[in-house]
Amino acid sequence: MPTYQYSAKDQNARTITGKIVAGDEATVLDELRKRRLVILEIKEQRSSLSSTGERAKAIKVEEVILFTRQMATMIDAGIPILQTMEALQEQAANPSFKKVLGAIKEDIRLGSGLSAAFAKHPRVFDNLFVNMLRVGETGGVLTMILERLAGYTEKSAKLKRKVTMAMVYPAVIVSMAFIVTTILLVKVVPTFKTIYGSFGRELPPMTAILLNFSDACQQNFLFFIAGMGALVGLFVLAKRNEKGAYEIDRWKLAVPIFGDLICKVSVSRFCRTLSVLVQSGVPILESLDIVRRTIGNLVLESIIKDVIESVRGGESIAEPLSRSRIFPTMVTRMIAVGEQSGQLDKMLSKVGEFYDDQVDSAVEGLTSMIEPLIIGFLGIVVGFIVMALFLPIINITQVLQ
Numbered sequence: 300m301p302t303y304q305y306s307a308k309d310q311n312a313r314t315i316t317g318k319i320v321a322g323d324e325a326t327v328l329d330e331l332r333k334r335r336l337v338i339l340e341i342k343e344q345r346s347s348l349s350s351t352g353e354r355a356k357a358i359k360v361e362e363v364i365l366f367t368r369q370m371a372t373m374i375d376a377g378i379p380i381l382q383t384m385e386a387l388q389e390q391a392a393n394p395s396f397k398k399v400l401g402a403i404k405e406d407i408r409l410g411s412g413l414s415a416a417f418a419k420h421p422r423v424f425d426n427l428f429v430n431m432l433r434v435g436e437t438g439g440v441l442t443m444i445l446e447r448l449a450g451y452t453e454k455s456a457k458l459k460r461k462v463t464m465a466m467v468y469p470a471v472i473v474s475m476a477f478i479v480t481t482i483l484l485v486k487v488v489p490t491f492k493t494i495y496g497s498f499g500r501e502l503p504p505m506t507a508i509l510l511n512f513s514d515a516c517q518q519n520f521l522f523f524i525a526g527m528g529a530l531v532g533l534f535v536l537a538k539r540n541e542k543g544a545y546e547i548d549r550w551k552l553a554v555p556i557f558g559d560l561i562c563k564v565s566v567s568r569f570c571r572t573l574s575v576l577v578q579s580g581v582p583i584l585e586s587l588d589i590v591r592r593t594i595g596n597l598v599l600e601s602i603i604k605d606v607i608e609s610v611r612g613g614e615s616i617a618e619p620l621s622r623s624r625i626f627p628t629m630v631t632r633m634i635a636v637g638e639q640s641g642q643l644d645k646m647l648s649k650v651g652e653f654y655d656d657q658v659d660s661a662v663e664g665l666t667s668m669i670e671p672l673i674i675g676f677l678g679i680v681v682g683f684i685v686m687a688l689f690l691p692i693i694n695i696t697q698v699l700q
Contacts, residue, residue, distance in 0.1 A: 303327045307336035308608070324418045324429070337611055338588055357395040358423050360456045364449055366391070366400075371445035381407055399423050412436065426589050427451075427572060434579045444579055451575045455568065458658060462564055465662040466557070469669045476677050483684055485520060488513040491688050502691055509687040545597040552598060552625065560661045565599050566630055567654035574647035584610060599625065616643075630654075 303324065306316045315336070321327045324341055331338050366387055373383040384407060388400040399420050406416035414433035417424045424432075428448060435444030492510050495502055502510070516523075537543030552558050552565075569590055576586035584607060591603040602623040609619040617635035620626045630650055637646030 303341055305331060305338065305341045307331055307338050308611075309336055324421065324426075326415070337584060337607060340592070358393060358399070360452065362391075362393055362396050363423065364452050364456065366396075367445050367449040367452065371442050371449065374445070375442040380413060396423075413441075426592055427576070430581055430585065430589055431576065431579050434581055438580060447575055447579060451571060454571065454655070458564065458567065458655060461658065461662050462560065465560065465665050468666060469673065472670075472673045476673065476680070480680055480684075481516070483681075484513045484516045488684070488688065489517065495691055503687075505683070505687045506691050509684060541597075545601070548597040548599075551596070556665065560658065560665065561596075562625065563654050563657050563661060565594060565596055566626060567651050567658060569594060569599070569603075569626075570630070570647045570654065571651035574644050574651055577644040577647065583616075587616075602626075 303319050303321060304316070305319065305327065306314060309315055319327050319330060321330070327341055328338065331341075369387055370383055373386065374380070378386075381404065384400060384404040388397055388404055391397040391400055403416045403420070406419065407413065412433075413436050414429050417432055418429045421429075431444050431448055432441075435441035488509060492513070495506070495510075534547075537547055551561050572590045572593060573586055576589060577583065581589070587603055587607050587610065591600050591607070594600055594603060602620070602625065605623075606616055606619045610616060615635060615638050617631045617638060620634065621628070621631040633646045633650050634643065637643035640646075
């Protein structure tokens with residue numbers, strides 16, 4: 300059986316760590332709850348492969364969404380769980396996903412609970428999926444929970460695609476511009492330098508600047524590449540270090556333009572995830588802990604840790620969020636109203652929808668703003684190079700005439 304490493308808070312708010320050998324993460328969660336601990340983190344000590352020996356990266360989120368919707372439909376039609384899993388395994392096109400579903404089916408056949416069987420594959424079905432599945436399993440509302448899961452996962456994937464496109468598009472254009480400019484400076488400009496050397500005349504200042512810059516690029520090209528490689532290496536090392544990863548995530552939230560977009564995405568994810576969990580009947584502390592693990596930013600993860608401690612101490616959710624200065628005032632006030640009125644899930648859902656629209660607008664605005672800026676910059680750079688290269692030829696032509 301796998302070994303799970305955990306960190307948690309005891310009743311005196313002290314952080315404790317330890318290891319538990321268990322069949323799945325659900326068993327570890329149950330054991331820690333019996334000890335009355337507030338769970339901070341659970342990690343399985345295992346290899347980089349999933350429990351079925353397949354890499355989870357081979358399984359797309361669209362396959363999980365389709366599987367969840369089909370499972371909800373079949374269970375709603377009254378088909379037993381085991382037969383449902385057999386049918387879904389047979390029609391799975393991805394061999395990796397087929398193997399995962401086969402392992403889950405066998406666990407269920409041997410008497411394992413549904414959520415416990417899914418919990419053995421955390422790289423495919425995350426904590427949110429497993430916990431909501433457990434609620435649906437014990438509450439007899441599995442179809443409703445699966446439909447909510449499919450809707451939530453679909454919205455999350457759609458939002459992620461939009462943000463990725465907003466980030467990738469300018470990065471690709473800038474990279475292409477950098478490559479084209481580098482080729483011009485390293486390959487094309489030196490050819491013109493040889494031609495100009497035969498003129499025996501003083502070059503215009505613009506051309507002289509370009510040729511000097513081209514020489515510098517040629518002489519220091521390898522140093523530049525090595526420097527870029529070193530920066531990438533430092534970034535990777537920083538990401539692997541907890542303090543470095545925290546500083547990188549804080550920088551992401553502070554960077555102009557993109558930081559605001561990342562913040563809106565994080566607020567949307569926080570509200571939608573917490574809303575789905577609360578609607579499904581997951582206890583608030585457990586819901587916050589799941590949100591903390593799925594938020595994707597260490598700064599926000601630290602804020603949610605503070606929220607968990609505050610709620611455990613009797614405070615509301617809105618109070619520690621407002622002190623963080625990252626969550627907008629509108630969000631914290633709507634959450635406060637939701638807590639007071641007993642409609643927290645509805646308020647969170649409304650805030651999540653509002654910020655989904657905000658992200659859509661931000662992505663469209665970012666794309667429409669960056670495109671002309673990059674085109675204008677490219678025009679200036681390429682125009683400068685062309686003018687600098689042909690100015691001596693124009694001058695020579697005028698002298699000859």
